[in-house]
Amino acid sequence: MAPVSATQRVLSPDDVVDLVRASFGPDRRLLDCGPLTGGAFAAVWWARLDDGRDIVLKVAPPPTVRLLRYETDLLAAETRYFRLIAERAPQVPVPPVRYHGRHPRLGEWLVTGRLPGRALPELDGDDGQARADLGAAMADIHRITGDRFGYDAGRTGGPTWRAAFTAMIDDLLADAVDWDVRLPVPAQRIRVLVDRHADLLDLIDRPALLHVDCWDGNVLATADDHGVYRMCGLVDGERFLYGDPLLDLVSPLLFRRTEDEPAHPFLRGYAEATGVPLVFDDGDRRRLALYRMHLHLLMTVETPSRGSTPTNDPDRHALLSDLLDRDLTDLAAD
Missing domain, CATH: 3.90.1200.10 (Aminoglycoside phosphotransferase (APH), C-terminal lobe)
Incomplete structure (x- = not known):
């Protein structure tokens, strides 16, 4: 799928496989995946793992992409926000954080549980x-x-x-x-x-x-x-x-x-x-x-x-x- 904006990384199912393994280990298998629409900053995909979990994978823009000043480290910020809400206001339904990582080749990404609805x-x-x-x-x-x-x-x-x-x-x-x-x-x-x-x-x-x-x-x-x-x-x-x-x-x-x-x-x-x-x-x-x-x-x-x-x-x-x-x-x- 073509990106909506210049900040969105172009992902393939093979990229999702690499990111899932980097997040959960080399033995974790991907059963299915696909892009999610609606946003215009990060690339966002859903995925189903072989242990039955449904996740959302959000991948930051490539490091060479120009950003607005406030857009620095947004995925790390989102990780902190969801964890803070889970701790201080658990009655508010935000996605559970499963993994946040950075890698020289894979870039920066965030994995959360996929909410219903x-x-x-x-x-x-x-x-x-x-x-x-x-x-x-x-x-x-x-x-x-x-x-x-x-x-x-x-x-x-x-x-x-x-x-x-x-x-x-x-x-x-x-x-x-x-x-x-x-x-x-x-x-x-x-x-x-x-x-x-x-x-x-x-x-x-x-x-x-x-x-x-x-x-x-x-x-x-x-x-x-x-x-x-x-x-x-x-x-x-x-x-x-x-x-x-x-x-x-x-x-x-x-x-x-x-x-x-x-x-x-x-x-x-x-x-x-x-x-x-x-x-x-x-x-x-x-x-x-x-x-x-x-x-x-x-x-x-x-x-x-x-x-x-x-x-x-x-x-x-x-x-x-x-x-x-x-x-x-x-x-x-x-």
């Missing part, structure tokens, strides 16, 4: 309860506290949420220059608006664990005995960081304004799990606008590495440009 966009019925389950899971994850803000393991972060978030924005703006990405506004306007709202970032004094990438494709669900879809898996934790829990209320309502949909099942599940009604004041709304701007900026800056150009993907580029402009207009309003 289908991603939310693939369901053929009401997904409201599954989204409420996701909200409850996010509330559980947000109870975990880190020792600093931003990314872990010496990556971009800081002692305050203001410092970490500002550095994350600066990284993306530097990536835009490196990749020659044309932004809908000058980079300095983005910096000025972040600085204008920095006092709101200083209100966040606890670095909560955040998933960051809870779009529908990363949420798995299966029907219970009554035919109700329930969440059974949360995947792709590689982009996790520590910060303001409000940031994690953006991606589950992708391309929408979270604060305008208080009855959304995800927000209902989150509020019920925390025991605190979600009421967004003006400061919350402005922080949410900052976090939408961060997400839409990231999605804009990553387009060249994903093989997306204004010529071959004009609708995506137009959408992101409109969304980013809307975010900045919201932040500039008095």
Whole structure:
């Protein structure tokens, strides 16, 4: 299967055999395997082993491939995230880590157990309860506290949420220059608006664990005995960081304004799990606008590495440009 983007390694079944043996020993046999779709960073395959286990194999980009600054060591980060959730919030269904390895010839890879269920966009019925389950899971994850803000393991972060978030924005703006990405506004306007709202970032004094990438494709669900879809898996934790829990209320309502949909099942599940009604004041709304701007900026800056150009993907580029402009207009309003 051809890669979706330049960051994805091209794998063959023989490559999967080599990686399985490197993970579980030379006597472990592969019964079947195939590529999984939906992502655009790592190459991801499913496999069935001769001991009956179903696994997911995720392989990092080749070391020669250019990455965005925050994409450094993402598979190692995902390994840490899944293990942390398993230890500190075991009620949240994340894939069990089976192996994480690096090899001069094979590269870097992560093996997890394969969870049941289908991603939310693939369901053929009401997904409201599954989204409420996701909200409850996010509330559980947000109870975990880190020792600093931003990314872990010496990556971009800081002692305050203001410092970490500002550095994350600066990284993306530097990536835009490196990749020659044309932004809908000058980079300095983005910096000025972040600085204008920095006092709101200083209100966040606890670095909560955040998933960051809870779009529908990363949420798995299966029907219970009554035919109700329930969440059974949360995947792709590689982009996790520590910060303001409000940031994690953006991606589950992708391309929408979270604060305008208080009855959304995800927000209902989150509020019920925390025991605190979600009421967004003006400061919350402005922080949410900052976090939408961060997400839409990231999605804009990553387009060249994903093989997306204004010529071959004009609708995506137009959408992101409109969304980013809307975010900045919201932040500039008095």
